[in-house]
Amino acid sequence: MAGIEVRPSQRLPPCLLCKDCFLFLCVKKHRPMHRSSRTLHLRDLRARMNFKNLREYLAWLYYQYLLITGIYVLEPWEKSIFNSILFSAIAMVVYTSYVFVPIHVRLALEFFLGIFGGQPESTMALMT
Amino acid sequence: MTESPDTKAADDEVCRRVKNGLKPERNGLAKSLYPCPCHERPPKNRCHTAEEEVYAASYEGRLYSRPFIEYFEETPMMVAVLTYMGYGILTIFGYVRDFLRHWKIERCHIAREKEEQKDFVPLYQDFENFYTRNLYMRIRDNWNRPICSVPGAKMDLMERATYDYNWTFEYTGRVVQDVINLGSYNYLGFAENTGPCADSAAEVTMKYGVGVASTRQEIGNLDRHEEMEKQVARFLGVESAMAFGMGFATNSMNIPALVGKGCLILSDELNHASLVLGARLSGSTIRVFKHNNMQSLEKLLREAIVHGQPRTHRPWKKILIVVEGIYSMEGSIVRLPEVIALKKRYRAYLYLDEAHSIGALGPRGRGVVDYFGLDPCDVDVMMGTFTKSFGAAGGYIAGKRELIEYLRSHSHSAVYGTSMSPPVVEQIITSMKCIMGEDGTTIGSERVQQLAENTVYFRKRLREMGFIIYGNNDSPVVPMMLYMPAKIGAFGREMLKRNIGVVVVGFPATPIIESRARFCISAGHSKNMLDQALNVISEVGDLLQLKYSRHRLPPSSARPFDDDVYEDIDD
Numbered sequence: 001m002a003g004i005e006v007r008p009s010q011r012l013p014p015c016l017l018c019k020d021c022f023l024f025l026c027v028k029k030h031r032p033m034h035r036s037s038r039t040l041h042l043r044d045l046r047a048r049m050n051f052k053n054l055r056e057y058l059a060w061l062y063y064q065y066l067l068i069t070g071i072y073v074l075e076p077w078e079k080s081i082f083n084s085i086l087f088s089a090i091a092m093v094v095y096t097s098y099v100f101v102p103i104h105v106r107l108a109l110e111f112f113l114g115i116f117g118g119q120p121e122s123t124m125a126l127m128t
Numbered sequence: 129m130t131e132s133p134d135t136k137a138a139d140d141e142v143c144r145r146v147k148n149g150l151k152p153e154r155n156g157l158a159k160s161l162y163p164c165p166c167h168e169r170p171p172k173n174r175c176h177t178a179e180e181e182v183y184a185a186s187y188e189g190r191l192y193s194r195p196f197i198e199y200f201e202e203t204p205m206m207v208a209v210l211t212y213m214g215y216g217i218l219t220i221f222g223y224v225r226d227f228l229r230h231w232k233i234e235r236c237h238i239a240r241e242k243e244e245q246k247d248f249v250p251l252y253q254d255f256e257n258f259y260t261r262n263l264y265m266r267i268r269d270n271w272n273r274p275i276c277s278v279p280g281a282k283m284d285l286m287e288r289a290t291y292d293y294n295w296t297f298e299y300t301g302r303v304v305q306d307v308i309n310l311g312s313y314n315y316l317g318f319a320e321n322t323g324p325c326a327d328s329a330a331e332v333t334m335k336y337g338v339g340v341a342s343t344r345q346e347i348g349n350l351d352r353h354e355e356m357e358k359q360v361a362r363f364l365g366v367e368s369a370m371a372f373g374m375g376f377a378t379n380s381m382n383i384p385a386l387v388g389k390g391c392l393i394l395s396d397e398l399n400h401a402s403l404v405l406g407a408r409l410s411g412s413t414i415r416v417f418k419h420n421n422m423q424s425l426e427k428l429l430r431e432a433i434v435h436g437q438p439r440t441h442r443p444w445k446k447i448l449i450v451v452e453g454i455y456s457m458e459g460s461i462v463r464l465p466e467v468i469a470l471k472k473r474y475r476a477y478l479y480l481d482e483a484h485s486i487g488a489l490g491p492r493g494r495g496v497v498d499y500f501g502l503d504p505c506d507v508d509v510m511m512g513t514f515t516k517s518f519g520a521a522g523g524y525i526a527g528k529r530e531l532i533e534y535l536r537s538h539s540h541s542a543v544y545g546t547s548m549s550p551p552v553v554e555q556i557i558t559s560m561k562c563i564m565g566e567d568g569t570t571i572g573s574e575r576v577q578q579l580a581e582n583t584v585y586f587r588k589r590l591r592e593m594g595f596i597i598y599g600n601n602d603s604p605v606v607p608m609m610l611y612m613p614a615k616i617g618a619f620g621r622e623m624l625k626r627n628i629g630v631v632v633v634g635f636p637a638t639p640i641i642e643s644r645a646r647f648c649i650s651a652g653h654s655k656n657m658l659d660q661a662l663n664v665i666s667e668v669g670d671l672l673q674l675k676y677s678r679h680r681l682p683p684s685s686a687r688p689f690d691d692d693v694y695e696d697i698d699d
Contacts, residue, residue, distance in 0.1 A: 060671075063671075064673060066614065067612060067614045067615055067618055067673075068213075068214065068612060069213070069214060069217055069614075070214030070217050070613050071217070071614070072617065072618060073218070073613065073614050073617050074221060074266070075293055078224075082217070082221075
């Protein structure tokens with residue numbers, strides 16, 4: 001197919017709405033499709049699902065969550081139980097990370113800086 | 129079999145690709161059937177995807193007169209993981225509900241053993257019952273929908289409501305009208321209540337009544353039955369045929385009559401339950417080969433002939449290969465030319481179940497034998513049903529005259545089964561005449577043509593949209609993968625909301641993560657109906673995120689490259 005030169009300015013960022021979009025995988029997949037059909041792909045995805053407002057989009061995301069976890073088929077009280085368990089688990093994770101992650105990061109930084117930062121000092125101490 | 133122009137054109141773009149890391153021979157083509165090996169062509173960028181099996185034109189020139197293209201795209205990893213996770217969550221909730229039922233916190237609607245039998249070996253404990261109670265019941269409203277009109281291209285459904293989550297249903301009294309029917313096995317559109325078939329059936333009912341009140345052997349053999357059997361034999365191009373009242377019973381009762389102890393049955397992995405039941409009832413040794421895999425079949429044949437029966441090593445009395453024309457859950461077509469070549473080389477017998485392919489494949493509608501352009505005398509036992517393409521009920525077995533005479537007196541179904549009802553027989557006769565063109569019109573051949581066009585169009589559009597579709601390009605059975613358990617129920621319901629009736633299938637008819645929606649194309653569907661259905665399927669596919677395919681073909685693939693392609697694109 002002579003005639004295609006992908007000029008640097010034409011390279012689009014990877015498709016944000018692709019199903020399994022990892023940074024390079026998406027670009028590679030789109031390479032056989034020339035740029036016009038790639039943009040069409042993006043436009044198609046955004047055009048097909050018409051979300052009038054944010055609420056509808058959030059409702060659709062909730063629907064996807066129901067479908068993927070399988071909660072969709074359960075009765076409402078079972079859905080509530082599962083949602084509350086999941087929500088509390090996530091809340092606990094968030095709280096724990098809020099409380100402990102800064103402390104752990106600080107300790108780790110001190111530890112590593114201590115190893116590398118301390119070296120020149122000790123050799124200097126040895127020489128003098 | 130000469131190389132036709134279309135295979136020559138396909139020559140340039142055709143290449144042999146590996147599937148799942150195995151060489152192509154492992155998954156279908158039997159190398160021993162081709163004396164001079166063909167070199168593998170280097171894969172080209174324009175070629176089709178790794179999951180496709182496309183055979184080089186040189187092979188096609190020998191056994192296949194047309195390209196044999198089947199797709200079985202692999203399950204995406206993320207989807208498989210999420211599906212297992214979904215089933216896991218539902219299983220946990222299933223255990224919770226079972227616990228509540230056991231401790232009487234919740235009322236139990238299901239069948240249980242009586243109080244006195246509590247200490248006996250349990251009847252209802254295996255996984256399939258657990259699955260029925262806790263998963264199937266929750267989405268049960270997608271099955272057993274009552275239809276109150278002819279199941280043609282459009283039908284009417286009775287509306288149902290449930291107030292206790294699908295344990296019981298009540299009718300609201302309203303009727304959902306003009307639902308596009310993508311689930312009936314109505315391949316040639318003969319399920320109709322007007323037209324020559326219905327008229328002749330009504331006439332015959334006036335003359336003969338509806339019930340026959342006897343078996344064929346005793347006093348239930350009407351002249352219409354004789355004429356129908358002669359017609360079936362002429363239709364298929366064989367010497368003689370025999371019809372039975374039920375397609376399932378045809379398989380399950382006739383295989384035991386043909387083979388017994390000391391015989392070997394080689395049956396495909398995905399054979400229908402009736403074939404499996406018939407094979408088990410016969411008492412022969414059963415060996416299973418991988419689905420549509422001729423390499424596996426050949427290996428089994430060679431082993432069988434070399435080693436003989438298990439302990440005594442005596443030669444097998446008979447070897448019977450049991451295959452189907454179209455496998456309805458996969459939409460794949462059997463590799464009949466290779467099966468026949470193998471059968472001839474290793475001197476086995478062939479039992480071909482054409483339940484879905486009779487009337488639906490082939491340029492003249494004569495089934496999979498006609499589709500491949502083969503000789504019907506090569507198939508020893510041709511079996512089929514009248515349910516699918518002929519709009520009637522029942523099954524038939526066709527073959528040599530001696531075989532059919534033998535079956536008339538030795539088959540359980542013939543001896544004990546009630547004979548077919550006269551209007552049904554008349555429907556078969558009239559529809560068969562129509563397909564053969566003997567009634568003086570071209571309706572039959574037009575319908576066969578229309579079905580082929582509809583199939584190709586529907587499949588192409590679905591693949592372009594990005595769904596994962598299994599099976600052969602020419603098969604009117606189109607399975608579309610859904611995978612996740614919640615999407616099975618959601619798909620059925622959303623389609624019905626938009627006035628389209630589909631059949632969704634899950635475990636145990638399919639492997640547990642490969643649940644699917646199965647569309648059956650009919651010659652009665654006009655292009656408008658198909659377009660409408662496709663738009664709705666696309667809409668629901670976006671809503672439910674079902675477009676899993678990673679090899680989406682761009683719709684404008686036929687567009688040649690030129691410079692003005694970039695003009696309408698803004699930066």
